[in-house]
Amino acid sequence: METLNLASLPPSIIYQILSKISHMITTQEVSGYWDHEKYGMFWSLFERIDANVSFACWCSKIKEHVFVVSTDGSKTKRRCDHCLWNLLLNSYYHLTIINKMQAATSCDLKFRSTNLTASTARPTNGMSKRVNVLCGYRSMPFSFRNGVSVSRADWQSSCAILSSKVASVDDPGGLADKIAVVNGHKNGSVDLSLVPVETTNGKLSQVQPLTITDLSPAPLHGSNLRVAYQGVPGAYSEAAAGKAYPNCEAIPCDQFDVAFQAVELWIADRAVLPVENSLGGSIHRNYDLLLRHRLHIVGEVQIPVHHCLLALPGVRTDCVSRVISHPQALAQTERSLDNLTPRAAREAFHDTAAAAEYIAANNLHDTAALASARAAELYNLQILADGIQDDTGNVTRFLMLAREPIIPRTDRPFKTSIVFAAQEHKGTSVLFKVLSAFAFRNISLTKIESRPHHNRPLRVVGDGSFGTAKNFEYMFYVDFEASMAETRAQNALSEVQEYTSFLRVLGSYPMDMTPWSMSPTEDA
């Protein structure tokens, strides 16, 4: 059997090999071990194999589980995506064993329907062609104990052997010729025809190999995406969902954590949730929920927020004795309200648009709501005052959340969000050290937030001679301007890990680079 040096192949060919295997695995036609949820995970392999992408596995530096993986139908948490190498190889191993047995068992039937060999070599005797995947033959199943035992080299050689087998079946000229073509770039794309071969009306039909676009885990447009947001139609969050995923189906949720759950339970594909406002500050609830849930940050959007004071038609501003709205909106219009409705009580509501809806539904003539112009339109209210945020540049930043992370890139500005807890007894110097890990690498921080450490809110200090004192313990949330695909970011995080008892990467995602405009947009 000839083998091929994968390193000599251009990335496009390696992509093709992987895309074929991806098809095998993710369609369940072959193994049934993987479901389409694992698609994003598989995608990360592409990055590993591309020589231009750093191979250092940042997940291995994270103490929290990053992926939930299934190989045999069960779902198991893994420490890091190094496990992917194991899992993929393990799936491959299963396939090989099944194939080797060549028995017409039910599982084998599935396997044979996507014949691993080339299309021209379809078996005629009801038996699969034998595929010798050398590194896949093991007498014992692979050990997953710490998820790092199978190296990139192992994986590459399994790809190599697979492709060499196909090439030698497919091409009577032998593998060497094929490689010469590939390396000489005589043909930009070589179809290695690994899988699958399917029959349509008795004819063989070659399913198109997946392209990189097919494999992109985060569509750039939002059509057909169901996007959960907190609030009712007319809320700023709905506008943010529309900006993040144009043409999406926005799904209203009455609480922030309902939006998280909607994504986790597959009711929605994404969630778009506010985390900070330029006037009102952080939306703490969502910071806490980010930690409690397992979603990944896949993007951010910032929208200008233009508040209006809304009331039933005919109501005058001086008749308003109560202003209701989301606490953030009340905070963002504090000074304007002092002028406009100085004697009116201010009451918190779930969201701005819900406050407008409430006034309309209950025919309240003494109450006004702070909400968007779109809410006025939707709930037939009049605008008493427009643009009453205390600063014209009032902007809210929203995070886009998904079940799967996106693969960090370096071809555009990225931000990364992390959360960590300091190692016990290390005190505040930890924060200094963590920040310097970024500063020394010229990585700018865009946000720091601290929240109470819920499992360990207090730390007793002192030796008892003067009694005891209690210090508060915090979770620190940091956003920095770098992609996890950059070595400097990976190095910064490995350093950070030395000082922390807990570290999780919440996401590495493209920065919102929308040109700055303070004028009202359709969004808000």
Ligand SMILES: O=C(O)C(=O)C[C@]1(C(=O)O)C=C[C@@H](O)C=C1
């Ligand atoms: O109430 C809304 O309309 C929301 O979308 C929520 C929210 C927030 O939570 O900050 C969003 C943007 C504005 O900052 C005000 C309120």
